[in-house]
Amino acid sequence: MSIQIVNSLNRKKEELIPVKKGSINMYACGVTVYDKCHIGHARSLYVFDVICRHLKNRKYQVRFIRNITDVDDKIIAKANELNKPFAQVVSDNIGLYKKDVTNLKVNFADVEPRATENIPEMIAHIESLIAKGKAYESDGDVYFKVKGFAAYGKLSGQSTEKMLEGVRIGPDEKKKDPLDFCLWKKAKAGEPFWESPWGQGRPGWHIECSAMSMKYLNCETLDIHAGGRDLIFPHHENEIAQSEALTGKPFARYWIHHGLLKINGQKMAKSLGNFITLDEVLKRYSHNVLKLFYLQSHYSSEIDFSWEKMEEMKIAFGRIEMVVRKLEENFGPRALDPDQDEGMARITGYWEDFLVQMDDDFNTPKALSVLFDLIKTCNQLLESQDPLKGAKLSYALEVLLRISNALGFDFTTEEQVLSDELKALLEERAQARKARDFQRSDAIRDALKAQGIIVQDGKDGQTWIRA
Numbered sequence: 001m002s003i004q005i006v007n008s009l010n011r012k013k014e015e016l017i018p019v020k021k022g023s024i025n026m027y028a029c030g031v032t033v034y035d036k037c038h039i040g041h042a043r044s045l046y047v048f049d050v051i052c053r054h055l056k057n058r059k060y061q062v063r064f065i066r067n068i069t070d071v072d073d074k075i076i077a078k079a080n081e082l083n084k085p086f087a088q089v090v091s092d093n094i095g096l097y098k099k100d101v102t103n104l105k106v107n108f109a110d111v112e113p114r115a116t117e118n119i120p121e122m123i124a125h126i127e128s129l130i131a132k133g134k135a136y137e138s139d140g141d142v143y144f145k146v147k148g149f150a151a152y153g154k155l156s157g158q159s160t161e162k163m164l165e166g167v168r169i170g171p172d173e174k175k176k177d178p179l180d181f182c183l184w185k186k187a188k189a190g191e192p193f194w195e196s197p198w199g200q201g202r203p204g205w206h207i208e209c210s211a212m213s214m215k216y217l218n219c220e221t222l223d224i225h226a227g228g229r230d231l232i233f234p235h236h237e238n239e240i241a242q243s244e245a246l247t248g249k250p251f252a253r254y255w256i257h258h259g260l261l262k263i264n265g266q267k268m269a270k271s272l273g274n275f276i277t278l279d280e281v282l283k284r285y286s287h288n289v290l291k292l293f294y295l296q297s298h299y300s301s302e303i304d305f306s307w308e309k310m311e312e313m314k315i316a317f318g319r320i321e322m323v324v325r326k327l328e329e330n331f332g333p334r335a336l337d338p339d340q341d342e343g344m345a346r347i348t349g350y351w352e353d354f355l356v357q358m359d360d361d362f363n364t365p366k367a368l369s370v371l372f373d374l375i376k377t378c379n380q381l382l383e384s385q386d387p388l389k390g391a392k393l394s395y396a397l398e399v400l401l402r403i404s405n406a407l408g409f410d411f412t413t414e415e416q417v418l419s420d421e422l423k424a425l426l427e428e429r430a431q432a433r434k435a436r437d438f439q440r441s442d443a444i445r446d447a448l449k450a451q452g453i454i455v456q457d458g459k460d461g462q463t464w465i466r467a
């Protein structure tokens with residue numbers, strides 16, 4: 001058993017071997033807080049949550065850090081647009097971000113540091129780079145000397161000549177070389193600023209991640225650095241350059257990048273009017289349904305969102321939910337040893353199969369097929385006369401819940417919001433069926449349906465899901 005990861009650094013599938021045996025230090029680039037999370041951000045939050053869950057299921061001690069970029073041109077522009085103080089825009093959007101993470105039901109990282117709370121570490125990093133001759137000051141700005149770092153381009157696989165083609169040089173350019181990137185930016189009038197050895201200014205975006213990852217993971221070589229594919233160049237390329245120029249050590253052993261999200265085949269952009277926020281989706285579908293949509297594609301692939309697909313996912317998730325509910329309501333804690341019965345071993349084997357699929361570069365489409373296979377087995381058992389049916393289904397429930405937890409599903413939400421009135425109707429219907437009053441039970445079924453509750457009858461009683 002070992003976890004294999006396709007490492008963006010060399011585009012090869014490699015065995016995960018952490019710096020320290022048994023523990024993983026992982027960092028992901030987080031949100032820039034100038035707006036609500038859209039469903040591309042949500043994919044990032046969820047993908048790395050699932051990866052962390054799997055690492056923990058494989059008994060790694062995981063320390064996970066995800067930053068919050070709370071100073072940036074986009075936030076300054078937003079504050080100007082809204083005519084609000086900068087700090088207000090930041091705190092409003094951090095509030096929205098936290099709400100989004102909570103509603104998506106993914107775990108927060110162990111620490112979610114804010115850039116502006118770590119300025120001294122960034123200044124120290126920049127000062128060391130200047131002292132080593134790897135960076136220089138120019139009229140209040142500080143730049144990293146790209147040509148002084150021979151390995152520049154190793155992540156994105158580009159030559160510096162190629163990069164130069166895409167670089168524009170402005171008339172007020174303070175750089176010595178067009179490829180050099182900004183580590184510290186001099187403040188313009190009216191912009192937020194911090195004091196530094198180079199005057200009032202603010203850190204560049206790239207330096208934030210280098211300084212905060214090394215600080216909060218307390219190491220110079222991270223095990224895993226994660227982010228969206230759109231961050232490979234220049235952001236991650238620059239993180240590598242400024243980190244390795246400082247420490248002389250590899251910055252991260254494995255780079256994991258998730259693919260981007262499109263809407264009906266188009267890039268998501270405010271200007272195209274197809275910008276979909278997470279809260280908009282969660283108003284219409286549960287977090288489980290959205291997660292099932294993300295899981296259908298491998299994390300590294302591009303994914304295409306549509307409302308039609310969400311409808312399909314809702315039906316598919318309903319199949320999982322229905323089985324879980326039936327088992328929870330009708331089959332108690334397990335009573336038999338799985339080793340004593342072949343059929344039982346087959347059921348517990350689903351968990352191992354699931355883990356094996358996840359070991360293979362977190363292959364969620366294949367892991368999902370294990371889950372749906374188990375659902376099928378459960379449905380067959382439910383209809384069978386197997387004398388060990390009860391015991392087998394108790395095991396199956398345990399495995400189902402374990403897999404669901406590994407994928408961040410939960411089944412509590414819907415139940416909690418079921419009103420007392422609906423609960424009473426369900427109970428009344430169960431009684432009517434017991435008394436063989438089918439006219440009454442059918443009438444209640446229709447009444448429930450009108451309120452969005454679909455009731456199904458099985459050998460072991462009725463179950464319900466939301467329409």
Ligand SMILES: [Zn+2]
Nearest residue numbers: 029030209235
């Ligand atoms: Zn970053």
